[in-house]
Amino acid sequence: MIIAKFLHILGFTVWVGGMFFAYMALRPVAASRLQPEQRLPLWEGVFGKFFPWVWLSIALILGTGIAMMAQIGRPPLYVIIMFVLGILMILIFAHLFFAPYKRVRRAVAAQDWKAGGAALGQVRKLIGTNLILGLVTIAVGALGPLAG
Numbered sequence: 605m606i607i608a609k610f611l612h613i614l615g616f617t618v619w620v621g622g623m624f625f626a627y628m629a630l631r632p633v634a635a636s637r638l639q640p641e642q643r644l645p646l647w648e649g650v651f652g653k654f655f656p657w658v659w660l661s662i663a664l665i666l667g668t669g670i671a672m673m674a675q676i677g678r679p680p681l682y683v684i685i686m687f688v689l690g691i692l693m694i695l696i697f698a699h700l701f702f703a704p705y706k707r708v709r710r711a712v713a714a715q716d717w718k719a720g721g722a723a724l725g726q727v728r729k730l731i732g733t734n735l736i737l738g739l740v741t742i743a744v745g746a747l748g749p750l751a752g
Contacts, residue, residue: 608668615664620738640717682748
């Protein structure tokens with residue numbers, strides 16, 4: 605179970621930590637210093653490198669989470685809450701990946717900065733939502749066992 609727990613922690617650290625960096629550090633600097641024709645290719649490149657790691661993180665988190673839940677039998681409420689929040693985050697990311705991110709890629713290829721900016725705005729909102737859900741999920745996982 606220790607290896608599963610380590611891989612689980614590694615997965616959510618990569619995913620939530622990456623979102624935190626992108627949202628809180630890279631986004632404000634890119635928005636203030638780069639024009640759309642520079643900013644959108646930057647984001648397309650960043651997402652192109654980060655999103656495969658997110659898919660790997662999802663596989664690790666889901667696989668290890670289900671394995672650990674199977675080992676403990678009936679999971680406590682905080683584990684069920686983490687599982688539900690995690691599934692919601694996966695669904696949001698899948699939508700982000702297959703819809704707005706796809707539009708960002710198409711817009712960059714066509715150099716359609718207006719459409720790309722609109723799609724990037726959707727990506728930003730979805731990442732912001734997932735960042736909040738991820739931080740809440742981490743809090744539930746860290747504090748849940750202490751609730752008794």
